[in-house]
Amino acid sequence: MQFAQICDQVEINAASAGTIDHAGLIGTWVNSNPNTTGIARMVVEEINGELSVRTLAIGTTGLIDWGSSEITVYGSSPSSDAAAGFACRYDFGFAETLLQGMLLKGLMVLAQLHRFKDDSDRVPFFVREYYALEHGRF
Amino acid sequence: MKRLLDFKQSSHLDPALTEPATRTLNADKLIGRWLNTNTTTKGVAEITIKQDGDQFYVNVSGVGSEGPIAWPTARAEVLANLEEEAGQRAVAFAATFEFGFMTAETYLRVNKGVLVIVLFNTFHDDSGRSNYVTREFFYRG
Numbered sequence: 001m002q003f004a005q006i007c008d009q010v011e012i013n014a015a016s017a018g019t020i021d022h023a024g025l026i027g028t029w030v031n032s033n034p035n036t037t038g039i040a041r042m043v044v045e046e047i048n049g050e051l052s053v054r055t056l057a058i059g060t061t062g063l064i065d066w067g068s069s070e071i072t073v074y075g076s077s078p079s080s081d082a083a084a085g086f087a088c089r090y091d092f093g094f095a096e097t098l099l100q101g102m103l104l105k106g107l108m109v110l111a112q113l114h115r116f117k118d119d120s121d122r123v124p125f126f127v128r129e130y131y132a133l134e135h136g137r138f
Numbered sequence: 139m140k141r142l143l144d145f146k147q148s149s150h151l152d153p154a155l156t157e158p159a160t161r162t163l164n165a166d167k168l169i170g171r172w173l174n175t176n177t178t179t180k181g182v183a184e185i186t187i188k189q190d191g192d193q194f195y196v197n198v199s200g201v202g203s204e205g206p207i208a209w210p211t212a213r214a215e216v217l218a219n220l221e222e223e224a225g226q227r228a229v230a231f232a233a234t235f236e237f238g239f240m241t242a243e244t245y246l247r248v249n250k251g252v253l254v255i256v257l258f259n260t261f262h263d264d265s266g267r268s269n270y271v272t273r274e275f276f277y278r279g
Contacts (some may be wrong), residue, residue, distance in 0.1 A: 002238075002265075003178060003202075004209060005181045006182050006200070006203055008259075012266040037147065038145065057148075059145075073258065074260075075269065077268070084270070084271055085258070090146075104273075120143050122143075122150070123156075123160055124218070125149075125155060125219070126217040126220070126247070127221065137187075
């Protein structure tokens with residue numbers, strides 16, 4: 001087994017190999033910052049066995065629906081069977097956005113890496129925001 | 139005449155993205171040798187960030203079973219960090235390490251003097267390992 005750090009060396013249960021329970025990701029994640037100028041809300045859903053996120057961002061006159069993007073699910077270790085994060089990409093033509101989310105104490109910490117492909121001279125930028133899962137319990 | 143810019147969120151229109159001051163943000167806070175704050179880590183032991191002209195490079199040593207494992211050097215992409223650090227705009231780096239059997243994508247930033255890295259590790263082999271994400275903290279060595 002090849003590894004780049006010793007935590008990559010794990011014993012794998014063949015029956016559950018590579019299977020990550022993504023139940024903890026599913027639902028609507030709402031930005032903790034009501035004044036955000038970025039992503040307002042993300043809806044993670046499973047459709048026909050495929051996990052995707054639908055992203056809604058703050059526009060100048062209302063929310064902008066980015067549509068859905070297939071996500072890659074990450075655990076917390078190579079032997080983990082529970083989701084601890086996800087990643088996905090959006091290509092808008094004029095720009096590309098990489099979203100990398102990590103679960104921390106019930107919050108989704110979302111890193112956004114924005115790269116512009118047009119000639120607008122805008123620099124690539126990084127933003128990190130926090131999202132809570134709407135659970136309807138309280 | 140003012141040009142209309144494409145955008146998918148209001149922050150795409152942030153004037154800071156085209157300001158000369160943003161283009162020349164100082165990356166000094168990230169450059170240097172960084173040691174993991176966790177002495178028993180099984181992940182990344184240390185990181186060195188170097189500048190060569192206008193390019194930045196990241197060297198990582200992973201903890202191995204018989205000593206450190208040198209990762210392939212990765213070129214860092216500089217991103218304006220729209221979060222503020224001590225009232226000042228800063229930069230973050232993004233870097234990707236290709237191992238063949240695995241890809242490690244990371245972003246690095248400094249928060250209150252601590253280098254924070256988040257690594258998204260994706261396996262390409264048939265080992266059955268789960269893709270995983272980690273976060274580690276480093277102090278200046």
